Amino acid sequence: MNYYEVGKIVNTHGIKGELKIISKTDFPEDRFKPGNILYIRDNGKINSYEIKSHRTHKQFEMITFKGLENINLVENLKGKTLEISEEQQESLSDGNYYHHQIIGLDVFSEDNNYIGVIKEIMSPGANDVWIVKRKGLSDLLLPAIKDVIKKIDLEQNKVIIELLDGLD
Incomplete structure (x- = not known):
């Protein structure tokens, strides 16, 4: 279990x-x-x-x-x-996920460049912030908002994001 x-x-x-x-x-x-x-x-x-x-x-x-x-x-x-x-665990409505479902997903840009893996989720206020571990770079802090998170695909174990100016 x-x-x-x-x-x-x-x-x-x-x-x-x-x-x-x-x-x-x-x-x-x-x-x-x-x-x-x-x-x-x-x-x-x-x-x-x-x-x-x-x-x-x-x-x-x-x-x-x-x-x-x-x-x-x-x-x-x-x-x-x-x-x-x-x-x-209760069932969540479409588009909502438990943290354990998100942590460990691979993160890709919209043009399919690998960015890193989600290692942690913080909840500091209005929206969650996903911490992405990048190879050879400092961690990337991604706000979990529609403008940034474009697609979550649990079957493919990946997230597609739009890297807005100032996030990198």
């Missing part, structure tokens, strides 16, 4: 087992809903945890897990990655 990252535990909060999460999902209100199951890897083993509570605080998602309502029970989770199973 495949698992996909939806967040990272960066710290505890208070004494009642609340965890401070940096979200890596576009749907935090759905993904961290009480009753949902999240998975955490620990020494090669995958453990499941049921969410008891969720709230947003500043730029963080704050959650507690059922049965772990004490700081001493969650201290060891700091730094761990929160994941969901493949079955928990």
Whole structure:
């Protein structure tokens, strides 16, 4: 079974087992809903945890897990990655993709010149920014907007872009 990252535990909060999460999902209100199951890897083993509570605080998602309502029970989770199973992923509408579908795709210009491979996606604000690793050059930061991203072809494992002035 495949698992996909939806967040990272960066710290505890208070004494009642609340965890401070940096979200890596576009749907935090759905993904961290009480009753949902999240998975955490620990020494090669995958453990499941049921969410008891969720709230947003500043730029963080704050959650507690059922049965772990004490700081001493969650201290060891700091730094761990929160994941969901493949079955928990919801279908997206046409033209929308999960980050794991985009990362690793080859990037080509409209005239079919190879540019590099997408290694990471940042979400700094209004739109995502795709980080493209180029051979012998610094990374290229591509805004994920219609003017730049012309075609995503998952079957061919590639993205066609228009390299606007100033992006290179």
